[in-house]
Amino acid sequence: xxxxxxxxxxxxxxxxxxxxxxxxxxxxxxxxxxxxxxxxxxxxxxxxxxxxxxxxxxxxxxxxxxxxxxxxxxxxxxxxxxxxxxxxxxxxxxxxxxxxxxxxxxxxxxxxxxxxxxxxxxxxxxxxxxxxxxxxxxxxxxxxxxxxxxxxxxxxxxxxxxxxxxxxxxxxxxxxxxxxxxxxxxxxxxxxxxxxxxxxxxxxxxxxxxxxxxxxxxxxxxxxxxxxxxxxxxxxxxxxxxxxxxxxxxxxxxxxxxxxxxx
Amino acid sequence: xxxxxxxxxxxxxxxxxxxxxxxxxxxxxxxxxxxxxxxxxxxxxxxxxxxxxxxxxxxxxxxxxxxxxxxxxxxxxxxxxxxxxxxxxxxxxxxxxxxxxxxxxxxxxxxxxxxxxxxxxxxxxxxxxxxxxxxxxxxxxxxxxxxxxxxxxxxxxxxxxxxxxxxxxxxxxxxxxxxxxxxxxxxxxxxxxxxxxxxxxxxxxxxxxxxxxxxxxxxxxxxxxxxxxxxxxxxxxxxxxxxxxxxxxxxxxxxxxxxxxxxxxxxxxxxxxxxxxxxxxxxxxxxxx
Ligand SMILES: Nc1ncnc2c1ncn2[C@@H]1O[C@H](COP(=O)(O)OP(=O)(O)OP(=O)(O)O)[C@@H](O)[C@H]1O
Ligand SMILES: [Mg+2]
Numbered sequence: 001x002x003x004x005x006x007x008x009x010x011x012x013x014x015x016x017x018x019x020x021x022x023x024x025x026x027x028x029x030x031x032x033x034x035x036x037x038x039x040x041x042x043x044x045x046x047x048x049x050x051x052x053x054x055x056x057x058x059x060x061x062x063x064x065x066x067x068x069x070x071x072x073x074x075x076x077x078x079x080x081x082x083x084x085x086x087x088x089x090x091x092x093x094x095x096x097x098x099x100x101x102x103x104x105x106x107x108x109x110x111x112x113x114x115x116x117x118x119x120x121x122x123x124x125x126x127x128x129x130x131x132x133x134x135x136x137x138x139x140x141x142x143x144x145x146x147x148x149x150x151x152x153x154x155x156x157x158x159x160x161x162x163x164x165x166x167x168x169x170x171x172x173x174x175x176x177x178x179x180x181x182x183x184x185x186x187x188x189x190x191x192x193x194x195x196x197x198x199x200x201x202x203x204x205x206x207x208x209x210x211x212x213x214x215x216x217x218x219x220x221x222x223x224x225x226x227x228x229x230x231x232x233x234x235x236x237x238x239x240x241x242x243x244x245x246x247x248x249x250x251x252x253x254x255x256x257x258x259x260x261x262x263x
Numbered sequence: 264x265x266x267x268x269x270x271x272x273x274x275x276x277x278x279x280x281x282x283x284x285x286x287x288x289x290x291x292x293x294x295x296x297x298x299x300x301x302x303x304x305x306x307x308x309x310x311x312x313x314x315x316x317x318x319x320x321x322x323x324x325x326x327x328x329x330x331x332x333x334x335x336x337x338x339x340x341x342x343x344x345x346x347x348x349x350x351x352x353x354x355x356x357x358x359x360x361x362x363x364x365x366x367x368x369x370x371x372x373x374x375x376x377x378x379x380x381x382x383x384x385x386x387x388x389x390x391x392x393x394x395x396x397x398x399x400x401x402x403x404x405x406x407x408x409x410x411x412x413x414x415x416x417x418x419x420x421x422x423x424x425x426x427x428x429x430x431x432x433x434x435x436x437x438x439x440x441x442x443x444x445x446x447x448x449x450x451x452x453x454x455x456x457x458x459x460x461x462x463x464x465x466x467x468x469x470x471x472x473x474x475x476x477x478x479x480x481x482x483x484x485x486x487x488x489x490x491x492x493x494x495x496x497x498x499x500x501x502x503x504x505x506x507x508x509x510x511x512x513x514x515x516x517x518x519x520x521x522x523x524x525x526x527x528x529x530x531x532x533x534x535x536x537x538x539x540x541x542x543x544x545x546x547x548x549x550x551x552x
Pocket of ligand 2: 052
């Protein structure tokens, strides 16, 4: 199924019900998914189908009310304690009182890396996201796209083998987004991390992923899992090939089916 | 210039109203004096007679300023009439109360944010503490501190001053320490950060704007507290004592100059806090607005 067959994330029949003032909300229902090491998995689906919730369950930020999930063979919370996650939230969420370098350094300070190694890692990771030379700037001095790259750098600064990204490029224009997609893909190839990526864009999902998970709302569940036939090497114009369009078509069909259920 | 103009206009308006009020309030005495001498005063007589009385009901601005100049710049600081001397006495209690109040406010806020028990138990009492009128408990604090053998007024004044200033700090800091959004806290959770790290790296820096906003209120409240502590009978030092002496002995000039000295002191303290705030904001990468 995947490169070396080892499942990093294994979810079985996950349920999650939020108790709210207006009664229970079933955010996840019977979600089963296996994600192998080094896979790039995209989650796509209409608003409220539980994409964010599922990512949060993986990262132990949310407790499922039913089913089981293991990460690296242990519970998500144990994996969290072992610092297995780099989480990129929808908003860049940089600390305004820290410089870009200071922000990237934050996880390293908390995890107790020695000072010299911190500097070295910050330098490397800023280079990786093409922000060398901006380390001394404050977040407000950077564009939205640069801030988002800084927040990705922050998640890459330490050696988490799972990168979870919740609509990291949602607020950016098409051109910047294309560029960041290319960068992310090459970064993923170089680092071999396992990536979970939430998006609303079909082309983005198809372009980036080895596996596309289509979800539908009320209750949030998985309606289709598509293994991408596209090669690992993906220039931007792969998006005009028949293979690409075929996958995109299938994703669209899956989304539509979810919607039909909704009406 | 565009920012100065409105301030100037307002200041000018206040000065004009003040002069009109001074003429009006002080004219009774002039008319009275003239009547005793069996004369009918002209408007110019009244105007002249209201500008420089020894015991005016309301001294006009220039008279207050002249007196203020004399009592601050020209008097020796060691003189018992020097407002610099009395101002320093009040300032000392203000600063002590301010520091104690700020530390208390921040400490309680930290406890409230980290402990649900403290949140439920301390906050109601803090609010109740501020509903008790300070003028009612100030004399009690002074009497009690004397009863336990504390000499002088510095300690009770500090307590009263801190009593007034801790509250705005407490309320602001609780809000400030709780200001980080869920995602910011979640981010630290994915790093497996400890409570202490979350506090130092996130909650504390995030609370700084709230902290400084409360400092301005707190420093003014501290000054009020110090002055209130000087009001109950027996005090002979400090701006509050001067105000009381002025009103008790029918010396309005003493009262008014002390009042103005207190206002000027308050303005200086707020400006000082503002400067520290601007420096801190710059150190934290923010542009001062
Ligand atoms: N903390 C919470 N308390 C109560 N209900 C919640 C909570 N978080 C999410 N929900 C509900 O769970 C459902 C799934 O939410 P979730 O945020 O996972 O959707 P999503 O797929 O990420 O949507 P979007 O594309 O808009 O980000 C929604 O109906 C939402 O209202
Ligand atoms: Mg979401």
